[in-house]
Amino acid sequence: MQEDADKHLNAPGYDPHECMDQDIYGRLPEARALVMMLMSRVGGTRLGRVIINRIQPGGRIFQHADTPAHADYWHRHHIVLQSAPGVVFEAGEEQVYMAPGELWWFDNGKARSDGSEPPKHQVWNNSAIERIHMIVDVRTA
Amino acid sequence: MITFAVEPLDTFIREGAELFDKHWDEVAINKDAIKLNIDWKQYRVQEATGAFCGIVARHEGKIVGYWVGFIRPHFHYADSLTAYTDIYFVDKAYRKSGVGADLFQFVEKTLAQRGV
Numbered sequence: 031m032q033e034d035a036d037k038h039l040n041a042p043g044y045d046p047h048e049c050m051d052q053d054i055y056g057r058l059p060e061a062r063a064l065v066m067m068l069m070s071r072v073g074g075t076r077l078g079r080v081i082i083n084r085i086q087p088g089g090r091i092f093q094h095a096d097t098p099a100h101a102d103y104w105h106r107h108h109i110v111l112q113s114a115p116g117v118v119f120e121a122g123e124e125q126v127y128m129a130p131g132e133l134w135w136f137d138n139g140k141a142r143s144d145g146s147e148p149p150k151h152q153v154w155n156n157s158a159i160e161r162i163h164m165i166v167d168v169r170t171a
Numbered sequence: 172m173i174t175f176a177v178e179p180l181d182t183f184i185r186e187g188a189e190l191f192d193k194h195w196d197e198v199a200i201n202k203d204a205i206k207l208n209i210d211w212k213q214y215r216v217q218e219a220t221g222a223f224c225g226i227v228a229r230h231e232g233k234i235v236g237y238w239v240g241f242i243r244p245h246f247h248y249a250d251s252l253t254a255y256t257d258i259y260f261v262d263k264a265y266r267k268s269g270v271g272a273d274l275f276q277f278v279e280k281t282l283a284q285r286g287v
Contacts, residue, residue, distance in 0.1 A: 087231065088172060115182060116232040118174045123284065127176055156174040158232035 042098055047103055047169075049078050058082075061164065068133065068166055078104045078167030082111070085155040093120075093152040095139035101148070104167035106138045116157030122149030128138055128163070173235065173270055175277035178227045180218045184211060186234050195259040196222065215239055226281060228261070229275050236261035236270055238278045242285055254287045 053064060065080055085091065089147045095101070110128045119126050121136050127132050139148040195207040217223040222243045228236035238259040246255040261271045 038267070089224055090172075114232055115176070115178060115186075115227070116174060116229040125176060154172065154174050156172050156229050156231065 031146035036132050045073050046099065047076075047078060049080075049167075055080070064164060065166055068107055068109065070108070071133075072105070072135075072168055073170055074168040076169035078169065079163040079165070080167075082102060083163050084127040085117075085153060085161040087155055087158055087160065089155045089161075091119055091153040093150045095150045098139060098141055098148070100167075101137075102109065102141050104169055105135060107166045108136070108167060109164040109166060110134070111158060112162040114157035114159050114161075116155070117161045118154045119151070122151075138167045173228055173230050173265070173273065174227060175274060177281055178225050180211075180214055180223055181223060182227060182234075183214075183225055183237070184238070187237070187266050190234055190237065190260060192246055193262065194258070197263075202265060224281070224285070226274070226278055228265075228270055230265070235265045236274050240278075240282075242282070242287060252286050254282045254285075 061080065061082070065077065068074070069077060070071055085130065096106070108128055110130050112131045113128060113130050115127060117127060119128055119136075121138075126134070135152070138151060153161070187188045191207065191209065195202075199205070199207070214223060214268075222241040224240050224242050226238045227234050236259075239257040240256050241257060242252060245251045261275070263275065
């Protein structure tokens with residue numbers, strides 16, 4: 031099974047990072063403007079996943095690190111669409127509140143040169159409203 | 172769920188009034204002679220110098236406890252970064268549930284990260 035997967039991933043012309051423009055993107059005109067602003071701001075050379083992520087009040091994303099191959103290839107950004115104090119984002123030992131309108135980059139699990147385990151991250155929404163972030167993966171030169 | 176976070180002075184100005192009144196009512200003496208009148212300007216000065224450190228406990232977005240301190244070199248030991256506790260409080264409804272202990276654990280962790 032793993033052999034089959036490896037063969038597929040390493041096949042000539044196969045790009046595991048390819049992301050397609052989805053129909054839903056066309057129905058969110060403001061999203062494209064934000065993404066392009068970010069691409070311009072960070073000097074992006076390739077656009078990866080764009081995800082709108084919502085966490086209900088009382089919800090939580092449990093501690094994890096993202097897929098290493100993905101985390102190494104892309105730079106992950108968060109554009110904060112809606113949030114409120116009580117939302118807690120923790121990456122490694124660091125904890126931050128990402129306020130609405132802000133743009134954040136964070137290390138979502140890049141491999142360490144010394145081979146140590148990359149820091150994990152988690153989120154609590156202990157506010158009274160939904161926490162909505164647009165997550166944008168960008169490759170830079 | 173109770174969460175703890177370092178928050179800016181604005182949080183306290185904007186959302187703190189209800190708990191400050193409870194806090195004052197519970198611990199102050201000579202209330203007739205000395206009224207609660209927080210000197211926010213002085214707190215702003217402390218925040219501008221980087222000394223202000225405010226930690227908030229929240230439940231469903233609402234503040235249920237706090238710790239405030241100032242981080243600066245010690246007056247007697249100038250090479251030692253020190254935290255001076257200003258105030259701390261946990262709403263009565265959240266006492267005897269571990270919130271206070273968790274708050275101080277978070278304070279200790281935060282201060283250690285700040286080099287205290």
